[in-house]
Amino acid sequence: MGLGTVGQGVLRILRDHGEALEHRSGVRFEIVRIFDRSFREKGDVIRDIPASDNMEDVLGDPSIDIVAELLGGIEPAYTVVTRALAAGKDVVTANKALLARHGNELFELSHQHSCEIAFEAAVAAALPVIKNLRRGLIANEIEALYGILNGTCNFIITRMQEDGLDYAAALREAQVRGFAEADPSFDVGGKDAAQKLAIISALAFDTRINEDAVLTEGIEHIRLVDHQIAADLKCVIRLLAVARRDPLQMRVHPVLIHEDHVLAHVRDERNAVFFATSNSGPQLLMGLGAGARPTAAAVVSDLVFLARENPETPEYWISGTKDPVIHHEYAYRFYLRFQTYDRPGVMADLARILAEENISIASVSQKEGPEPVNVVVITHTTPEVPLRTAIKRIDALDTILAPTVAMPMELDL
């Protein structure tokens, strides 16, 4: 249902590789019917498959076992999925927004009707994150996971880091190359990564999906100078989605990662998820997190997954009852950059406020140069609440010229 670029990709794979799929998995797929609002304009693609713009033609057809919801957005996707489940059909969806908003309800519904919802394509497209949690890592407690889950942000950050572009130029290049929308705020503000993190965490930690419990910060305020200073510290900047089991916490924010860590080498539009597990040790998955072809391939992999399942005992993919909430009690080493005048007393003010909030300084540096100057402080491990208080007090000083940039240093990864 939905014959956009992803739907057409699924069609192409099932047509061109149907025999190979059957040879490999023992499953033969038949595309019974296509629903698309503008199916009349897509005759070249649809060819001889029955098509319609009336969703009842699909939902009411008892010969259909699996519905692939590739409409995107909330409606009519929500109606399609609920109706399909109520009709006893399994569902494959690539719809992250739908799961972030209505996932808990939809998974409960799937359970009531003994159906399954597969959604590999909804989270980091080509990375088998969901299947890995359902199968590969199932004999583990997931202790923490660290994701690079937004290709737009990672592309922008990598171009700044490697090519010395400023933020605006890197964003323009991402837009030219199709990695960023005309309005990029959903991506660069961290919201896209937060929705993905909320869904993955629900599987990893057996909770309900709650995107509002993800403390979210984007990359718009990161400047080229931050990348340069990070490089001096043998680090790179990444927008990292972090979730930990105990205490349960979810956050998306730019962090400094040591350049030796494998996540520091996830470049450009690639996505990655790094799991810390109880039995299998550390594990990384890396690949393309978006794009019509990788997404279509993930949809087809879910079709195979569902078709190979034992129909007698459907799986309840997200079944947690614990509702995650925002958690503020973090402790990190922090990178702080203050933009200020090169004037006597400024450093004394910064040091005094940090001391009053009981924040211990590991190093301070200020490079000579034209005003405004950047003062960079690396803290010892410090809880975040007093740190945020200190930043608020410092940003209120007359001598501070822009909001302070604060990034955790994820050095224990």
Next chain:
Amino acid sequence: MGLGTVGQGVLRILRDHGEALEHRSGVRFEIVRIFDRSFREKGDVIRDIPASDNMEDVLGDPSIDIVAELLGGIEPAYTVVTRALAAGKDVVTANKALLARHGNELFELSHQHSCEIAFEAAVAAALPVIKNLRRGLIANEIEALYGILNGTCNFIITRMQEDGLDYAAALREAQVRGFAEADPSFDVGGKDAAQKLAIISALAFDTRINEDAVLTEGIEHIRLVDHQIAADLKCVIRLLAVARRDPLQMRVHPVLIHEDHVLAHVRDERNAVFFATSNSGPQLLMGLGAGARPTAAAVVSDLVFLARENPETPEYWISGTKDPVIHHEYAYRFYLRFQTYDRPGVMADLARILAEENISIASVSQKEGPEPVNVVVITHTTPEVPLRTAIKRIDALDTILAPTVAMPMELDL
């Protein structure tokens, strides 16, 4: 069957996490019976589970659905697996050697008896390589795969690269830390990686398993100076298992990888597999390739996988009929290190022989220092056959003091 460290790990996971497994997957496992030659000495571990040293007690028990073969080696593992399949039981095995030697026959047998053999634990333990090929990437042609498949070699290479240890010292450290056997030749000679590559390739390229078709070279001849020169070239050395679809080729050998590539940051005992795919783009899996706990977790993940399968339509995991053969027609840029005297005419001899074999030189360097000196040549892309001829001729010169070290530069990764 087999209650060594892996078997005990499986027992522990099923006991301690049985409820969590059931909650996540809907599957409840019952350990019906344990076979172990020395079960009488393992009462503390076995507790109240029926155990025996007679394999008939397991193989003849019709209430057993799945047999986990954790014996290792060829016999009695081969007998156990064939008898289990003949009795209609699915099999989980962690036995790489058995699959490398008898895999084709065992998979045919599984097909005849409508059973499945799952073997995630036999290849790179904690990495979900097999499940990813059976499910995550099933809608792709695999064009090539690049694996770091031997943790012993990767540990030794990383310690040489990062700590400046020579080969003998790095090997000793690997032995002390339990990453290398007293006789390390199976690992450092590349044979272990070659067996894994033969199994993975059979799935990826739909061929029979043939470990003899893997052109195999180990790491014993790599010296500290090679790492130092690689670093000057902004590369690192890795023992890479490479397989390509067209033309089908499999090889295990040390190569130079650019330091920016993510595989260059797979360090110490970690394993990784990098796939080049037709629809999903590049994909990397990284994790622990050995160890009792990761292997046990992989066995349990396979138990879940099989238990969730539709029993009506078992999968034929390795079903290719094409038999891979060794393929010699490669072309790479090559790193060549000649050990020789600092004497007039040596360089002229090298250059003349390379020219006669039509091998074009991209760069030459020789560092001043005590004899013997190392002359390093980087070639332009050159086919391997004339290159091997040139090396044979050069190594026959009186002025050449040790076999020439030749490594492909995998720069197109």
